[in-house]
Amino acid sequence: MHVLLTGASGVVGRFVLKRLLDDGCRVTILGRRPVEGFETGFCAYDLADLDPQLPPADALVHCALVHAPGKFRGGEGDDPEQFTRLNVDGTRRLFEAACKAGCRAIVFLSSRAVYGDHRRGETFSEADVPTPDTLYGDVKLAGEQALEGLCGPGLNGIVLRATGVYGVSPGLADHKWSGLFKEFAAGVPIEPRKATEVHGEDLAAAVALVLKKTGVLGAPFQVYNVSDLLLDRQELLALYATEAGLSFDGPAASAATPGEMMTDRLRALGWVPGGRDRLKTFVHSLARRGGAGT
Template sequence: MTAPLVALTGSTGFIGRYLLAALTARGYRVRVLLRRPVELPPGISGAVVGDLARPQNMAAALGGADAVVHSAGLAHALSGAPDDDYRTFNTEATRGLAQAAARARVRRFVFLSSIRAQTGPSAPGILTEADAPAPTEPYGRSKLAAEEALAGIDIDYAALRPVLVYGPGQKGNMAAIMRLARVPYPLPLGGLAGRRSLVSVESLSDAVDAVLRAEGTLRRPLIVSEAEPVSVAEMIGALRTGLGRRPGLVPVPQAILGAALSLTGRGEMRERLIGSLVARAAGLEAMGWRAPVETRSGLTALAQAGG
């Protein structure tokens, strides 16, 4: 039988680059959708150049495709972007691409949403898909709006909500944590008790494969997370282990560290360092999926590889 053909957006981004390699390695034929001509990586089945902000004519890109994996969008790290940009690139482009996929009779649309479609930077308790979504900033609201747009289109879809993603070439918060781990001095972070769920690009690509292969109808959001949450101190300890160093973490009380961050205008950083955001991949687990990577060993391996 002919291998399934997947149309992939965002193949030049942090997650998209890994998905391209992982899907190809798993036997899929992959057609990449590009904003501009670039040197094409090996192993792809074709490429189409187009603008996702104007996806009215995607017949060439989607013709014959069995599925779309949509990982392109305006990243959360671009915190200064206007609200309209998030709506254009994250909501309207997703809506237009999904409508085009429905017209092309694509079997399934896999949308890389975000845990921030469901919550702010921290949350009480353990989040699952059963919790009502409550995004707190334009990025998360634009992702949730895209999910709601998919629900109104006649196509089977899965809106994956990954927690904080780590892996080679990582950006944003995980890149900042890696920079902290590389600092050659003790850090006053040993007293942080807040815990965070993470997911590696390897585990995320495994979840994408799981929903591409799933039988029946999905049409729902699915959290993607590795099983055991970790504290910031444990993250840095695991990374420093991979760097061949001791953790070097001094247990300064959370209250003192939090007050110092608040006084210096770093309130969001305070919430990220001290608050917890634990999520369970309940929907995927019900489908039989388990993350193939354990977070602490994944972080250690990342640092060992020079991540």
């Protein structure tokens, strides 16, 4: 299978890129520059392109997002209009170009943000009506709608609504908790927090799975939640302290519980995330490297 991939240089995109290559896919990166260390094709591309010209391919996986560095919610910075224009209009043009390039499947990396951050303590199902309350959530929902409008005979669209992604991406050193672990080890007070998480390899496995199942999923447009753990910082830092040989003086358990996404639909296809065993393996690997993973 020949797959076009956007966002390949990013944290999530690198996980997806490695998995696709490991599965024997031919991958062409769509972006500003190739990603070093991977054997892929390359096609210059930017979400600002008004008329993207893509090479013929079987499928597109869209992971790219124009945003302020290090931010998704709040990633519009000081220019929400440009953030919306690039990510909504650019995504729509990309999907249309992929259709012209012969793609019969498009996988769009969306977000749990489409459900809204106001739904604390609730359970989210793919059948729920999205109610985003951030511009980031609005933009992701608009991308979903653009894809749905193109689906039909000849094109299958798959949306993966992913939660926060942890793990060290292939080719990178830092990870989402690098700063947190450093501050904890230095004795900096840590605020309580609870969040949902999924390892990048498990998210990449979901991408590979839905691509493999394309054509037998039923309706031409499908939505799947991708989440694995409800994780309190207290638990995470206690685990890190044990593995790194540190005394634990961390935060109290968080009193606020975020909403959790049901993942039954994806699991029914055969998706099996790593759970707490994978989390423990990840933290143990950081401790063996002698630090927070940087």
